[in-house]
Amino acid sequence: MNKSDFDHFRKLLLKERKRLLEELGWVEANYIGKSGRDTSGEISSFPVHPADVGTDSMEMEKAYLIGSASSETLEDIDEALQRIETGDYGKCVECGQEISRERLEAVPYAKLCLHCKAKAEENLGA
Numbered sequence: 001m002n003k004s005d006f007d008h009f010r011k012l013l014l015k016e017r018k019r020l021l022e023e024l025g026w027v028e029a030n031y032i033g034k035s036g037r038d039t040s041g042e043i044s045s046f047p048v049h050p051a052d053v054g055t056d057s058m059e060m061e062k063a064y065l066i067g068s069a070s071s072e073t074l075e076d077i078d079e080a081l082q083r084i085e086t087g088d089y090g091k092c093v094e095c096g097q098e099i100s101r102e103r104l105e106a107v108p109y110a111k112l113c114l115h116c117k118a119k120a121e122e123n124l125g126a
């Protein structure tokens with residue numbers, strides 16, 4: 001992987017990061033802020049606005065799931081951006097093998113090769 005590859009994936013990552021932040025902002029504006037929810041979950045660090053509109057609990061749950069999944073992905077993206085800076089980007093953090101270009105194009109923040117990912121999911125019982 002050369003410098004222009006790094007630039008390419010940095011752009012992909014920043015774009016995805018922006019999209020996720022917008023998604024999180026949307027979730028917060030439409031659901032989280034209205035609930036007064038202040039749990040120890042990942043979303044708790046977002047400012048909570050006064051509740052004034054009731055929200056269906058199914059929708060709340062959905063918003064919460066979107067929010068926490070997005071936060072996790074954001075962390076992965078930040079880690080990937082860091083790995084670009086250190087030149088480790090594109091390598092599996094588990095086994096050090098290069099992650100296939102195809103996989104990185106699809107999931108630019110991937111940190112595991114397919115082999116290690118399958119193994120990780122097995123351990124989770126997924």
Ligand SMILES: [Zn+2]
Pocket residue numbers: 092093094095096097112113114115116117
């Ligand atoms: Zn691996």
